[in-house]
Amino acid sequence: MSEHMVVQEVATRDGFQIEPVFVETAEKIRLIDALAAAGFSRIEVSSFVSPKAVPALSDAAEVFAGIARRPGTIYVALVPNPKGAERALQARVDEINLVASVSETHNRANMGMTPEASIEGFGRIMETVRGSGVSVNATVATAFGCPFEGDQPADKVLAQVERYRALGVDGVTLADTTGMANPRQVAGLVERVLPALGADRLTLHFHNTRGLGLANVLAAYQAGARRFDAALGGLGGCPFAPGATGNICTEDLVSMAHEMGLATGLDLDALLALARDLPRLVGHDVPGQVARAGRPSDLHPAPPLKAA
Amino acid sequence: MSEHMVVQEVATRDGFQIEPVFVETAEKIRLIDALAAAGFSRIEVSSFVSPKAVPALSDAAEVFAGIARRPGTIYVALVPNPKGAERALQARVDEINLVASVSETHNRANMGMTPEASIEGFGRIMETVRGSGVSVNATVATAFGCPFEGDQPADKVLAQVERYRALGVDGVTLADTTGMANPRQVAGLVERVLPALGADRLTLHFHNTRGLGLANVLAAYQAGARRFDAALGGLGGCPFAPGATGNICTEDLVSMAHEMGLATGLDLDALLALARDLPRLVGHDVPGQVARAGRPSDLHPAPPLKAA
Numbered sequence: 001m002s003e004h005m006v007v008q009e010v011a012t013r014d015g016f017q018i019e020p021v022f023v024e025t026a027e028k029i030r031l032i033d034a035l036a037a038a039g040f041s042r043i044e045v046s047s048f049v050s051p052k053a054v055p056a057l058s059d060a061a062e063v064f065a066g067i068a069r070r071p072g073t074i075y076v077a078l079v080p081n082p083k084g085a086e087r088a089l090q091a092r093v094d095e096i097n098l099v100a101s102v103s104e105t106h107n108r109a110n111m112g113m114t115p116e117a118s119i120e121g122f123g124r125i126m127e128t129v130r131g132s133g134v135s136v137n138a139t140v141a142t143a144f145g146c147p148f149e150g151d152q153p154a155d156k157v158l159a160q161v162e163r164y165r166a167l168g169v170d171g172v173t174l175a176d177t178t179g180m181a182n183p184r185q186v187a188g189l190v191e192r193v194l195p196a197l198g199a200d201r202l203t204l205h206f207h208n209t210r211g212l213g214l215a216n217v218l219a220a221y222q223a224g225a226r227r228f229d230a231a232l233g234g235l236g237g238c239p240f241a242p243g244a245t246g247n248i249c250t251e252d253l254v255s256m257a258h259e260m261g262l263a264t265g266l267d268l269d270a271l272l273a274l275a276r277d278l279p280r281l282v283g284h285d286v287p288g289q290v291a292r293a294g295r296p297s298d299l300h301p302a303p304p305l306k307a308a
Numbered sequence: 309m310s311e312h313m314v315v316q317e318v319a320t321r322d323g324f325q326i327e328p329v330f331v332e333t334a335e336k337i338r339l340i341d342a343l344a345a346a347g348f349s350r351i352e353v354s355s356f357v358s359p360k361a362v363p364a365l366s367d368a369a370e371v372f373a374g375i376a377r378r379p380g381t382i383y384v385a386l387v388p389n390p391k392g393a394e395r396a397l398q399a400r401v402d403e404i405n406l407v408a409s410v411s412e413t414h415n416r417a418n419m420g421m422t423p424e425a426s427i428e429g430f431g432r433i434m435e436t437v438r439g440s441g442v443s444v445n446a447t448v449a450t451a452f453g454c455p456f457e458g459d460q461p462a463d464k465v466l467a468q469v470e471r472y473r474a475l476g477v478d479g480v481t482l483a484d485t486t487g488m489a490n491p492r493q494v495a496g497l498v499e500r501v502l503p504a505l506g507a508d509r510l511t512l513h514f515h516n517t518r519g520l521g522l523a524n525v526l527a528a529y530q531a532g533a534r535r536f537d538a539a540l541g542g543l544g545g546c547p548f549a550p551g552a553t554g555n556i557c558t559e560d561l562v563s564m565a566h567e568m569g570l571a572t573g574l575d576l577d578a579l580l581a582l583a584r585d586l587p588r589l590v591g592h593d594v595p596g597q598v599a600r601a602g603r604p605s606d607l608h609p610a611p612p613l614k615a616a
Contacts, residue, residue: 184568
């Protein structure tokens with residue numbers, strides 16, 4: 001297996017969507033352009049959802065219109081239904097990310113329909129997208145547990161992955177939507193899903209809700225996964241755990257990868273500078289650790305000697 | 309390999325030592341007794357260091373005099389030098405934990421002497437302790453990197469472990485004193501140290517300074533390590549990284565272990581209750597995540613259905 005990791009940046013989507021402040025469109029565009037310049041091959045830019053449901057991302061079309069399209073970067077939009085897909089195509093996204101939960105209760109609460117109805121809608125979206133050159137990724141939300149139903153059987157997750165493959169999607173994401181996964185479970189599910197998909201078409205999406213985000217990345221990497229979602233500064237969160245940390249933190253993940261000798265193609269110094277600017281945009285501290293502590297290689301002057 | 313993990317609680321030592329407030333002796337005793345009741349087989353209670361250097365732990369003797377000695381719990385004290393060892397023996401500790409850094413610069417800054425001089429002192433301590441029934445653990449500080457010198461060669465770490473073994477210590481701890489370790493490095497060092505020591509005599513001490521604490525635990529566990537230091541609430545810290553998180557968090561570690569099916573002998577609910585009481589003792593929020601977010605199995609009522 002190649003010693004690399006592909007990190008997809010999701011801060012402007014999964015991070016900003018739960019912020020109570022509206023980050024100005026011009027700031028979003030500036031951040032996304034800076035992220036692309038830092039080397040990301042994939043950025044989840046925004047969501048084409050109801051502006052009433054997610055006011056923080058109501059400017060998705062303006063953001064897509066304003067960003068510089070850096071060659072080598074795939075600009076992704078999350079899309080919940082056929083209407084969102086049409087808006088995304090009009091905005092000239094490179095990739096659409098579809099989402100349905102494996103848990104029926106979660107999908108009903110999140111999308112207002114059964115997972116079955118969501119996936120039927122995805123079939124119509126695939127027809128709309130066909131021939132457009134836009135690629136499609138599909139996410140299995142609550143793949144590692146549902147905050148309402150609890151454990152989700154691996155067989156149900158695999159069945160949903162197979163439904164997605166039958167639709168002809170280009171990639172699949174397994175999402176630990178509310179941070180319930182543990183490393184052993186992650187390794188087991190990745191080992192079952194990877195043979196059919198291949199490492200280039202599987203993304204893992206972890207939250208650090210219970211502090212296990214990077215341990216879960218490690219377990220997934222060891223099981224052969226290579227693609228991971230992460231949010232600058234560790235933005236994001238969980239509506240059921242106020243004050244809990246959010247998505248795994250991009251710069252902490254990239255620091256770990258580089259310390260382990262894994263190539264990411266990313267400029268960590270640039271990411272740290274962007275992460276340190278986030279509190280200005282969102283109005284609060286963010287959970288990322290490396291931006292606070294510095295990289296392990298950032299040495300300190302020796303203090304004056306103590307008497308014995 | 310057996311599917312278990314031994315967690316040594318260090319909050320009242322490594323956590324309290326850097327707190328600006330003095331936690332009252334009676335509160336320390338109450339907390340240590342409650343930790344023992346929650347099932348810990350090992351608790352690092354305090355430090356017999358200069359009260360001028362660490363005023364927060366100046367009551368070490370009173371704390372040892374006040375705690376109930378629960379059968380099955382080993383009560384440990386950190387000791388930097390022969391004078392501290394005498395005080396520890398008088399206080400009837402079960403185990404002494406000696407510390408010297410592999411980095412000369414760090415040991416000079418921390419202990420006011422070379423590592424060589426520290427280890428010579430350990431020889432005198434071993435003579436004092438012999439026949440007392442008190443066991444001795446010795447810690448290699450900065451084993452995964454020094455904040456002043458940077459990388460420390462694995463051969464130097466191994467040489468220090470061999471010095472400790474030649475002194476006849478009962479156990480060895482490899483400490484990532486300022487949170488510089490990464491999982492690959494951890495696996496490599498554990499694999500080299502474990503054959504001579506065995507899993508019952510090796511402890512790993514990680515800090516979560518850069519968010520990798522539990523990923524490092526996972527890597528060490530996979531490499532065969534079974535004993536880990538952790539601090540309730542993730543107390544502790546790093547003088548070079550203000551605001552950085554501290555030791556790995558006990559209740560987050562125990563939650564991970566239980567979710568992975570590893571036995572710890574610990575009552576997680578009791579730990580969560582104690583962790584939630586820490587802000588009262590130290591006067592600030594603590595970094596632990598599970599105390600905030602709840603256990604993965606703590607389910608939520610389904611919210612009202614949304615319209616599609």
